[in-house]
Amino acid sequence: MSAAALSLPVDALGAYLRGKGLADADALSVSVLAGGQSNPTFRIDAGKNRQYVLRKKPPGTLVASAHAIDREFRVMKALAGSGVPVPRMLDYCEDDSLIGTPFYVMEFLQGRVFMDQGLPGMDQAERLAIYREMNRVIATLHAVDYKAAGLQDYGREGNYVARQIARWTRQCRESTLPVNDAMHKLMDWLPGHLPEGDETTLVHGDYRLDNLIFHPTEARVIGVLDWELSTLGHPLADLSYQCMGWRIPHDLWRGIGGLDLADLGIPSEEQYVKWYGEATGRDAAGHWDFYIAYNLFRMAAILHGIAQRAAEGNASADDAVETGRKAGPLADLGWEAAQRYMASR
Template identity: 50%
Template sequence: MSEQEGQFSGTMEVRERHKFEVDVLEAYLKNNIAGFRGPLEVAQFKGGQSNPSYMLTTPSKKYVLRRKPPGKLLPSAHAVDREYRVITALSDTAAPVPKTYCLCEDESIIGTMFYVMEFMDGDIEWDPALPGYSKANRVAVFDSMNASMAALHRVDYKSVGLETFGKPTEYLARQISRWTKQYRASETETIDAMDKLMDWLPMNIPPGEETAIVHGDYRLDNTVLDKETHKVIAILDWELATLGHPLADFSYHCMTWRLEPELFRGLKGLDLPALGIPTEEQYVEAYCQRTGRDNIENWDFYAAYNMFRLAAILQGIVGRVKDGTASNKSAADVAVRVRPLAERGWEQVEKMMKDA
């Protein structure tokens, strides 16, 4: 296991500031989940920068609890009720999600809103190079990740009751505005490249409206892999999900190919054919085939946008470290990544200008 996996994988004793009365929770779950039986044991998952997550173990079944963190929160952040809604809506679709059991908006139970879902017993991998996997198994993982995202984007959001889950138009403009505001709200230093991106992006949004259910943070470590087939059996961490442009969502996922391993768990610089991992071009082509596209225009814009967006997300974590609400003890480590991500995004813009 890598040092990174050791930090983020598995469970630990519940952090002091995230503790609650287990007996109160147990009584609530007995009344709200069919077949729930105690006694209840609670451990905290190491991973998760935003919403604290817990393993709930009973003699007959395991569950997962996701909650809002305590303390001062950024506007519209940590929306566990939205997570619960979208996961529940997707339960009968081809997009793989855990079963949900209950949403509790009563903050008197554990101190903040939470929901409970099925524990998916599989593998969660953090390194997209998948060390320890055979070449054939890497092929299976990447093909399944691609298929799962395509399946999500092909879901008819109206037919599953999510027509009010977000605005169906001007997604990119709204996202750029949102993450600019979030970034400013948690800004800790001046980053010239970030300022330039915030000025340039809203003025250069490509034409064309598409609307799908978007995950917002689709990465390898937000999926659960079957231990035998290595296919995706569940997509996790739906906090950023909404209605939006599927290509913005897919291109965020594809940043993996454009970032080095040390910058943000990327694949850039690795011998992909030797590993059995598709190139970015091959991966995009597979997605296009699965979603009925001939090609993707303005691909480089989406890459620049998502580098800006990821930098803003990480800056939010830096801000939470500063005010004491970050839920992962290693969250401070992300601070050093904000500037290089912003600079990489602006380099992408400069390349687009040069090629124009």
């Protein structure tokens, strides 16, 4: 068991879970699940056919409104039966005296997680099916009646992109770590180029391939994870977040830029956006590069925040420093998208 796993008070946790009817009399087995820069995540084996995932806040001083595991629990519980695949929520504990921070417990889904968006080891048909399924699921998410799901107060309606720009700009400017020139340009440029028109849906905020669990053998999503950044927002901002992957070089960070997509069987960015439009009736083309620039800025700001937490000793992943270094290159790509947008006006 790793040092991170040993940091959980296993005996106290076991007693708590047994009191909730979620564990057998035997001792728990705890292991750290790979991935995630934010909320520490563990697999809990609590007896025969009792496998769970535990998500908790990280220790230390945290950015206000960050690491909102209560929101993760709430939205996934609300989406049960909605058509958006989510794990079953089992328990939320806000008492930070038990394991040091609040946490929640959900079912463990046995499936596949793909970290590389190039999907190595698959044939063309398999890759195409995976991308089709990702597109179907995000379109389904944006069709959820959030009021009927009890999420009418889950965020503010309208003006989502402007508020996000302000939020991440403020975080960057309050950071003690410097940001690069492109980041400064984006912080100045984005507020003055907001597209006209607005729409509000439930948005994931971090929708990407490695936050999805696929069926062990089928090209079917069985769980959408990591809802920490979910809220009520603009659906095209949510879609373009995923589509950053087409702009980011494969060797930089979670991108497919520079790959021979036709040879791999992966759809082009244009085709992927077209599928979404056919499913939802939305046309993203008119302001697409603005939304891409916005999301590259937002992602750069998030990674800059990871670097800040690493500098303060509060990062939850061992590769936080290296991940934080990618903020600058992503901001550079964002400024390139902004320039393309201005050239197209």
